[in-house]
Amino acid sequence: MTPITEVEGRRLPLSNLDKVLYLATGFTKGELLHYYATTAEALLPHLHNRPLSFLRFPDGPDGQHFFAKNVPPGAPDWVKTAEVPRSDGVSRQVLVQDLASLMWAANLVTELHTPQWQVDAPAQADRLVLDLDPGAPADIVQCCEVALWLRERLAEDGLDAYAKTSGSKGLHLLVPLVLVPSERASAYAKRLAQEAEAELAGLVVHRMTRSLRPGKVFVDHSQNSAAKTTAAPYTLRARPEPTVSAPVTWEEVEACRDSGDARDLVFLAEDIAPRLQRYGDLLGPLNDAERAGRLPSA
Structure with missing residues (x-):
């Protein structure tokens, strides 16, 4: 029964x-x-x-x-x-x-x-997402290097970035936004990905073409499309172990880059309660209207 x-x-x-x-x-x-x-x-x-x-x-x-x-x-x-x-x-x-x-x-x-929008304002993004997806033999360590560069680049435009693991292989960067059409958020994200590829030559690719991705970090900007979705914070993932898409501090991102050990940013279901007790919700600012930033003019 x-x-x-x-x-x-x-x-x-x-x-x-x-x-x-x-x-x-x-x-x-x-x-x-x-x-x-x-x-x-x-x-x-x-x-x-x-x-x-x-x-x-x-x-x-x-x-x-x-x-x-x-x-x-x-x-x-x-x-x-x-x-x-x-x-x-x-x-x-x-x-x-x-x-x-x-x-x-x-x-x-x-x-x-x-999606990056809420149901009362469809196709009006209140978040920007950049999905950093490593192509083997690159892993989350290289994603950390790219994430740190993107954080600084976003800060130049007055935008605050927050990080979480994808729960799979890479990292997600999330940015709270004042409402903006999804098309504009998508265009801005693509421009950032292209800038990252130009600045971090040999490490970043902004196109999805599989043959370009081995050993590089694909900065996937496409999930800002109104029709696309991203794994939610704290969701469990369908991986061999019960990994979680877990919020992380920028200090942890830096430490993983410096250690070179991808295991530093693998979190299982059992790890989340202690992390919440220690940090609270590291992504809480995403839901704080006062933290939302405005995209720069095109």
Whole structure:
């Protein structure tokens, strides 16, 4: 029998709690649900009013994956949804606004992905993202070098950058913005990526072409498109171990660059509660309107 749990007055069936999802560590579905419940206070503000896309892996990272934007079948009627414009019409997507909705989503076994805009202002970006993706043999150490250069470059334009691991191989840089059309944010991000390639010759590539990427860091600017999404802060990832897209300090980024050890910036689910206790939410300023910057004139 599937156990029923009550969360904030909502009755939730939570299934297969003993199922091992991450074979490398024995991490179970019950532990996944516990992780999201205990991280919710930091996570929920980053999901608020942002239509969710789900990468689901019900049989663990080694099983079938599928990406979904539409409301999953069987969603409770109390889970908030919103119509979202697309190039081919309108879709309806989930809004995770509270703990009950988060636990319902987590029970599907999912990564959480969000756009750089909120549902009440679609295609008006309030965040800029730069996804630093290393091509082997480059790794997150080289991403740190690029991230530090980009931080300084953004500061020249009066913009504050915050960093998190992707939870996979690289780093994400996030910048809070005064609302700006997504097309303008995309153009600015592309220009930064091109500048990084020119300045850090031999280390950075701004084009997605696979043949250009070995040994370099691809500065992916495309996720600023209104149609694209990025792994949300604190989401678990479908990797061999339960890695997290974890906020990091700039001191940690510098230390990883200097040590040359990619393991310095690998964080598992079990690492996040102590980090929150020590640092709080390092990405909290992203949700502070007073920290938002204005993009420079073209």
